[in-house]
Amino acid sequence: MHYTQIARYILKKTIKLATLLIAVSILSFTLISYSPIDPVHSYIGADMTRVGPEQREAIAEYWGLNDPPVQQYLNWGKNVLQGDLGTSLLYRSPVADTIAERFLASLALMGLAWILSGIFGFLLGILAGMKEGTWVDRLIKGYCFTLASTPAFWVGLLLLMLFSVWLGWFPVGLGSPAGVLAEDISFIERLRHLALPALTLSIAGVANVALHTRQKLIEVLESDYVRFAKAKGENGFTLVWNHALRNIALPAISLHFASFGELFGGAVLAEQVFSYPGLGQAVVQAGLGGDVPLLLGIVLFSTIFVFIGNFIADLLYKVIDPRIRKVDI
Amino acid sequence: MRGVISRLNLRQRTITRIILSIIVLIGIVSSGLLIDADRLSIDLEMKNSAPSLEHLFGTDWLGRDMLARTLKGLTLSMSVGLLAAFFSTGIALFLALLASWNKRMDQFVTWLIDLFLSVPHIVLLILISFALGGGFNGVVIGLALTHWPSLTRLLRAEMLQIKSAEYVGISHRLGKSRLWIARHHIFPHLIPQLFIGFILLFPHAILHEAAITFLGFGLSTEQPAIGVILSESMRYLSTGLWWLAFFPGLSLLIMVALFDLLGKNLQTLLDPFHGQKR
Numbered sequence: 001m002h003y004t005q006i007a008r009y010i011l012k013k014t015i016k017l018a019t020l021l022i023a024v025s026i027l028s029f030t031l032i033s034y035s036p037i038d039p040v041h042s043y044i045g046a047d048m049t050r051v052g053p054e055q056r057e058a059i060a061e062y063w064g065l066n067d068p069p070v071q072q073y074l075n076w077g078k079n080v081l082q083g084d085l086g087t088s089l090l091y092r093s094p095v096a097d098t099i100a101e102r103f104l105a106s107l108a109l110m111g112l113a114w115i116l117s118g119i120f121g122f123l124l125g126i127l128a129g130m131k132e133g134t135w136v137d138r139l140i141k142g143y144c145f146t147l148a149s150t151p152a153f154w155v156g157l158l159l160l161m162l163f164s165v166w167l168g169w170f171p172v173g174l175g176s177p178a179g180v181l182a183e184d185i186s187f188i189e190r191l192r193h194l195a196l197p198a199l200t201l202s203i204a205g206v207a208n209v210a211l212h213t214r215q216k217l218i219e220v221l222e223s224d225y226v227r228f229a230k231a232k233g234e235n236g237f238t239l240v241w242n243h244a245l246r247n248i249a250l251p252a253i254s255l256h257f258a259s260f261g262e263l264f265g266g267a268v269l270a271e272q273v274f275s276y277p278g279l280g281q282a283v284v285q286a287g288l289g290g291d292v293p294l295l296l297g298i299v300l301f302s303t304i305f306v307f308i309g310n311f312i313a314d315l316l317y318k319v320i321d322p323r324i325r326k327v328d329i
Numbered sequence: 330m331r332g333v334i335s336r337l338n339l340r341q342r343t344i345t346r347i348i349l350s351i352i353v354l355i356g357i358v359s360s361g362l363l364i365d366a367d368r369l370s371i372d373l374e375m376k377n378s379a380p381s382l383e384h385l386f387g388t389d390w391l392g393r394d395m396l397a398r399t400l401k402g403l404t405l406s407m408s409v410g411l412l413a414a415f416f417s418t419g420i421a422l423f424l425a426l427l428a429s430w431n432k433r434m435d436q437f438v439t440w441l442i443d444l445f446l447s448v449p450h451i452v453l454l455i456l457i458s459f460a461l462g463g464g465f466n467g468v469v470i471g472l473a474l475t476h477w478p479s480l481t482r483l484l485r486a487e488m489l490q491i492k493s494a495e496y497v498g499i500s501h502r503l504g505k506s507r508l509w510i511a512r513h514h515i516f517p518h519l520i521p522q523l524f525i526g527f528i529l530l531f532p533h534a535i536l537h538e539a540a541i542t543f544l545g546f547g548l549s550t551e552q553p554a555i556g557v558i559l560s561e562s563m564r565y566l567s568t569g570l571w572w573l574a575f576f577p578g579l580s581l582l583i584m585v586a587l588f589d590l591l592g593k594n595l596q597t598l599l600d601p602f603h604g605q606k607r
Contacts, residue, residue: 023444031460149532149585151539154559154578161571265451272544273563284544287455299456302449310447 009318017307021300025077028299032292033069076296086293090285095297098282103301106278108190110267112198117205118256124206125213125252130240132218140214144207152266156200156273163196197270204266205259212255216248254316260309264302343594350591354407357584361404364397380572387572389561399577402555403584405548407531409465409538413472414530421477422523425484426511429492438485442478450475451544454537458546468547472534480526487522491515521599529592532585539581555581 079086085095128140163169220226221244229243268280275281279298286294337345380387386395428438445453457471491497497514505513541547542556550557555577562573 020444020447024448027444028456031456035460036462145589146582146586149536149589150582151536151543151559151578153540153543154574154581157559157563157566157574157578161566161574165567166571261446261449264449268449268451269540269543283452283455284546287459288545290459295456295459299448299452302452303447306447306449 013311017304020307021303024303025080025296025300026073028296029069029073029076032296033072035290080300085297088286088294088297089291090289090294091282095293098294099279099297099301102277102279102282105276106267106271106280108194109197109201109270109276109278110263112194113201113205113266113270114256114263116198117202118209118253120202121206121209121256122213122249122252125210126217126240126248128210129214129217129221130236132214132221137214140210144211147204147207150204152200152204153269153273155203156197156270159196159200160273193276197274197276200270200273201263201266205263208259208262209252209256213248213252216251217244220244220247250316254313257309257313257316261306263309264305340598343597346594347591347598350587350594354584354587354591357400357403358407361400361407364400380576386576387570389565389570389573395558395572395576398553398558399555399580401553402558402577403580405552405554406535406538406581407584409469409472409548410531410534412469413476413534413538414527416469416473417476417530417534418480418523418527420473421480421484421526422519424477424481425488425519428481428485429488429511429515435485438481442481445475445478450537451540454541455544455546458541463546463549465548468538468541471541472537476530476534476537480530483526484519484522487519488515491518525592525596525600528588528595531588531592535581535585535588 076086083096085099087093088095088098091098124140124144128137131137217240226239226243229239234242264280267278268283270276271278271280272284279301282294283298283302285291286298386399388394389398424438424441428435448456453475454471457474458467461467461470491514494514497510500510500514538547539554539556539559542554543560544556545560547556548554550561558577559574562570562577565573
């Protein structure tokens, strides 16, 4: 195939990511430098009375807080390029390690929710599209539109009340049972802690995919080749399976990949409701506790995360779809 | 009732829906504004009572009436949403007009849209709220600075379409200035889009306000914002006080859905070309 074209495409995307990261980091650095929250103050915390002004000055000097903001940014950027994101003030460990550890927990949550909402959204969309105009369609459409106005964290609270407090089927929070060593926790235990946050997150994610799939299916079902297939006597699920499924699956998958930003946002809220120890909870704590290095690290990380989702969505359109592949990349 | 509804045509039904949602929304605001302070007062004898005829939404751990707090919270949310949506629409209009200026400006605006959409919305809100030290201003500015991209995209596309229209070209060749064309040809077409965009920004802004307040970055805890009510209710969920979270959240849902309904129906009415496509 056209190797030069592929190389050019990858190069273009890499440059885009690099400029994006630089712009995002400058933007967030500027915002943070205007913050009234004093990083030295939040670092010392409750020991404020025991740390004299000279020591505070020494910490500020050590961190380079007295340098002009541009110099601070350049120093920080140089360290980031060498793989050093700084040390988290809250967790007292390197930011990169904290993010890696937290992201694994979040990945389990987001991945499960993402797959669940994809499958259910697609199925609901097909069902609604096939039964267009009937009560099934109206029910599914109504459900999707209601979801768009529902605060996701409220759904989480309701699930928590119903399944954890009232029925007692699932634990109330956290990612693992308290007071048990990490290696003693069974896979089933982890899954039980994961279930409700993942359910919360997937309920919110269904609407987009379902409405999109429904719309596409209706368009496909109005096409000439489907009319021809109907004339041959095909109907119902066999018709959708043979003639529509592949056409509507790709846009739905692409759309689902492009929703990584909303997925991350939803995870922040779901993790807060269920005290799930993921990246979303870390960013909230970093923001509330004035943990600047961690906050900056997570902003950059989430930008890359969203970029990867959009990149895969783009790739699916351009490389996998034979109609687009033939033109050129 | 059903017979009456089906006898109306689409236009009449749309207008009915618009009027009904406006009436309910006005009802929420006016009751939120008219509630006097003693409905919100602490009454320890009535604490933790389940919903009853006297307290429709129940009372909290200080004996405060949840219905009154919820209505106050909804009014607060609406004012935050109003301010944020207003500023966001302003930014969107400004950037869309800027994009129509020349190719380089257009590229810049597109790049700016991509930049703002590349960071998860909640993370960006946390960042801005952190930079401004939280509070009412932090929320409003944060919401205003993050809700313009989708509307800007819409306005920009609309503007490109108008700019390539024949009558605009003729106007240009007749020697009319760009400002004249912008004022007489482009702007009148954008007004309905702008107005509908403004209304449809509300649901997003209100939901994000509740979310960011729930996380602890938004309005201060003394104010009865819905996000504050819900995050406080988390401490009492395990003791079975379900009404603390259920009714405020449901009311928020209804208000957001009403704004959505209002916006979509206004779209059908004012912008039939886009609005009646389903």
